[in-house]
Amino acid sequence: MKSSGRGGVSKTVSGILMIIFLVVGIGAGYFAGQSGATTQIVTVRATATLMSTVTVTATVTQTATPTPKVFYPAELVEAARREGKLVIYHTLPPAQMDKLVAEFKQRFPGIEVETWRGGTAELLSKVLGEYRGGVYAVDVLFGSDAPFVVLHREGVLARRPPEVVLPDGFPSELILDIGYAIRRIFFVLMYNTKLVSAEMAPKTIEDLAKPEWRGKISAADFTTHTPTIYFLMQLKEMWGEEKFWNWMKGLLANKPIWKSETLPAAVAVESGEAAVALTVHTNVAVALDRKAPVGWTWLNPLMGWSTPLTMAARPPHPNTAKLFIQFMLVDGVKTMQEIGEMPPLLNKDLPIHPVLQSIPPNLRWLPNKIYTDQEREAFVAEVKKLL
């Protein structure tokens, strides 16, 4: 037993060493390929990826064959074409989703794509209502992680995302039961440059509590927009009770214009209704693409949420749904970084949207947390006391 134990230990140590070498090798090779302003955020995520997926990465590397991967098998494409239609419910800004869909349609002509866009809560309410009413209209869902947990629990989402061929280096910790978490959203402060100069713009989130911003801020409703609520709860954990609630009092005294979600909060800045918004980086990208006069400030640490992509539990067009998910993991992610959506990994050899290029290298990234219903309700109750 002892001998066997020593042998086992020895094998285990060798195995671990081999894995460590592999990991270090892969990591070194990976990091060597990264440079410039985007390095830090990618480093943070890639480190997390490698730490948690040592075995998977090693296995993938050990069994890798020179045969190129077939991402779009002919039979899947043919089956999708026969189905001919795809219905996607999502929470992305419509302009962003339109670009991704256009790419997909160009790549796979003959497939009609129908999209419905709503806020986090709307998507949840809509799809839950449909499933409870026996309406199985949606194939693919692409939305915030918090409601996806609920949708998964309620049996609206597939138990696991469909098996697809993953591109090399795809971070395995992004493969969740609720979908492939391929899109990450970061909170930023967005401002209208016609109303606020870059020098005068808020530099930190703490600045929003200063009286000079009274009547000039727009934000997603702190009592109803779940991702914003989670962001604030995380901020409270980071800052401590006293600092957070003092800041909150100052911010609420500035009488923000409340919007149902972060997109209309950004729209308020674009239209000049508000001078500054607490919104997310993807909305800045949309505004920039519309040639709106906007500037933005990154928060430190970077905080936000992820957007999983998955298939519905009872999709009317399962093959098209699978093909779209495969497309998003392989080619969609490339388009994403071009239009300002943060993919799992940035590829510096391909175009990167100016908003993503502007991420300062020294920023820390704080993974988002999903709180329980009771925690959320208790927090909202506290906020309501101040309103």
Next chain:
Amino acid sequence: MRVFSSSDLIVSLLNSAYYALGAALISTLIGFALAWIVTRTNTPFRSIIEVMAVMPYMIPMLLLSISYVFLLSPRMGIINSLLKGLFNLSEAPFNIYSLEGMIWVMAIFEAPFSYLIISAALKNMDPTLEEAGKVAGSSTLSVVRRIVIPILMPALLASFMINVIRSLEILDIPAILGLPARVMVLPTMIYTTLWSGLAPDLRGATSISVILFALTAGLIYLYRYFTQQTYRYATIGGRGHTQTFNDIGKWRYVTFAFALFYFMLSSVLPLLVILFFSFMPRLKAPELEDLWNLTLKNYVEIFNYPVAFRAFFNSLFLSTAGASLAILLCFLVSYISVRMRGRGSGILETVASLPFATPSLVMAVGLMWAYLFIPIGIYGTIWILMVGYITRFLPFGIRSVSVSLLQIHKDLEDSSKVCGASWLRTLYNILLPLARPGIIAGWIVLAVIFLREFSISILLYRAGSEVLPVVIFDMYINGFWPTLSAIGSLMVVISLALTFIALRLGRISSIAG
């Protein structure tokens, strides 16, 4: 129980009361002033004022609310910007995102209803009573205060009550103008209970709906009570009277200016600003230089926006097919209640008028419950919207058709039968041709209502069953304001066309009353 014990509910109830009473009071005052100007004074261009008074009715309420954001938003509203520039103000003088803003927009939207109710009563009022007052030495103002207002009390109360009820149930204005300032009223509370958080709280929404239903049902009872007391105020006798117009001297220019001012604020400015935004090259705060960069591309954009295109056809289908089906039902109910007087007809009439006391949101929540658990496959389709629209607005059509049927003496039908005609032939040759104006007017009124219905649609639509107001709301949220304005402008044109036809048929007043 959580909903009933929440402080949000108390705040919402108080806000709702302030909002509904304020809007009803202002709209009734405007309606009375306009009705008095048109029917009792020698104000110039009275026939034009008559049209001006009902104009806001032709602008969908959702669009009117959005137009007021463009006009009176504190930072980018055109009027606020102009006033700030003119008077060198540091703060915007008006904030549309407030209870007062909501009251104002609701009041100007409801004023046409008040005008129609009160002007009808004024036209029927014997002017000799006022002449007697004047002969006795009273001033015009004194006659209005001591004679006209007391006699008109039933009409004034009816207008006030209807406007209170409508303010309590409508989602459009509170959703656009109230939510950004967290001013919650009962409809927005139902909406946010269903459309926020991490699960649609259907039970919570139902609880609030019950409160709203109880409130409106109680108010309908009060409305019926007041209108049944009208015999105490009867001034129409067997003796005929001709309408007389008081010479109010130079004040006639003031009254004209008042009517014009109301028209500017209620129709001209909202329509102009929507039209202006429909030509804007992109979403931005409007500036003078934009006048040189106007474009038609937003109208072309509609065709590149498949959801808008689909919504247009859905709305058109619901508006035309829905109104046709509804008017058929209205005719049947009206015929049974008018011609077959009996216990059953009374019950039918009561059942058919029940939806009048049922707010649209309550109806939508009820339909959600019903068709989620009755698996007949209409939940999530365009058909549930049609069921909702027809059920909710049936009383409006019944009112129009039954008034027409009441005017046709039964002798005409009896004569036809004596001559050997079957019931169907009598219906086709006698009843339908004679009741046609009422039927057509009812159809048009229902078609206009269906075209712009928002409260039911926002809760019941699903992918594929979008309608224009929902798409407009969605575009507003997503920042497609110029395209939204282009769609809105087209909607106004359709509404205008339909409403003018209805007005020509002269039935609006009978329906509103």
